[in-house]
Amino acid sequence: MKNYLSKYAIKYNNSEHIPSTPFTCGYCKNLIAPDLGYRISSSGQAGNQITRALIYMCPYCKNPSIYYLDEKEVVPGSFFGREVKGLPENIQTLYDECRINYSNKCYTSSQMIARTLLMHIAVEQGAKEGETFAKYIDYLNTSGFIPPNGKKWVDFIRKSGNVANHEIIIKEKEETEKVITFLSSLLLFIYELPNEMSVDEKS
Numbered sequence: 001m002k003n004y005l006s007k008y009a010i011k012y013n014n015s016e017h018i019p020s021t022p023f024t025c026g027y028c029k030n031l032i033a034p035d036l037g038y039r040i041s042s043s044g045q046a047g048n049q050i051t052r053a054l055i056y057m058c059p060y061c062k063n064p065s066i067y068y069l070d071e072k073e074v075v076p077g078s079f080f081g082r083e084v085k086g087l088p089e090n091i092q093t094l095y096d097e098c099r100i101n102y103s104n105k106c107y108t109s110s111q112m113i114a115r116t117l118l119m120h121i122a123v124e125q126g127a128k129e130g131e132t133f134a135k136y137i138d139y140l141n142t143s144g145f146i147p148p149n150g151k152k153w154v155d156f157i158r159k160s161g162n163v164a165n166h167e168i169i170i171k172e173k174e175e176t177e178k179v180i181t182f183l184s185s186l187l188l189f190i191y192e193l194p195n196e197m198s199v200d201e202k203s
């Protein structure tokens with residue numbers, strides 16, 4: 001999640017001490033347990049105030065996160081998938097968007113971006129343009145980009161993307177995690193590792 005407040009000296013006016021909750025900040029990815037922020041409450045049946053959510057200030061990046069007490073969920077949530085170094089700028093932008101969508105529980109759009117990236121990688125690595133998603137995954141497989149014993153992964157990813165463009169299929173969390181894991185491994189092998197090696201060679 002972009003750090004929108006980094007350019008300001010932030011103050012949380014009239015904030016109070018609230019019960020602390022440990023979570024990973026969706027902006028700066030630090031593990032935090034803040035206790036400063038605001039309560040969001042509503043009236044209970046007896047007219048008493050019931051706290052429904054807490055707004056926390058991250059002590060590192062100062063951005064606000066909302067913790068919903070009934071659901072025990074923090075928004076923005078934490079990213080899924082590893083950080084990959086050495087990505088070209090356009091791939092980095094889309095990969096970040098894919099992970100941000102995941103953290104905001106937009107699993108369908110997260111997977112759509114992941115599939116777009118997988119197809120882009122295949123074309124960049126020599127596949128023909130205008131093929132089906134399954135063909136691109138086959139190409140990556142037969143061209144040696146999938147590690148040994150990766151057949152189950154290939155079958156799973158092929159199946160997950162095997163929908164026509166006009167079909168609407170809502171994607172779930174678990175499948176999205178698998179697609180991002182697959183994508184991040186490919187990004188690691190294709191961009192990060194070769195770059196690391198060429199840095200060593202120069203020195």
Ligand SMILES: [Zn+2]
Pocket residue numbers: 025026027028029030058059060061062063
């Ligand atoms: Zn933070």
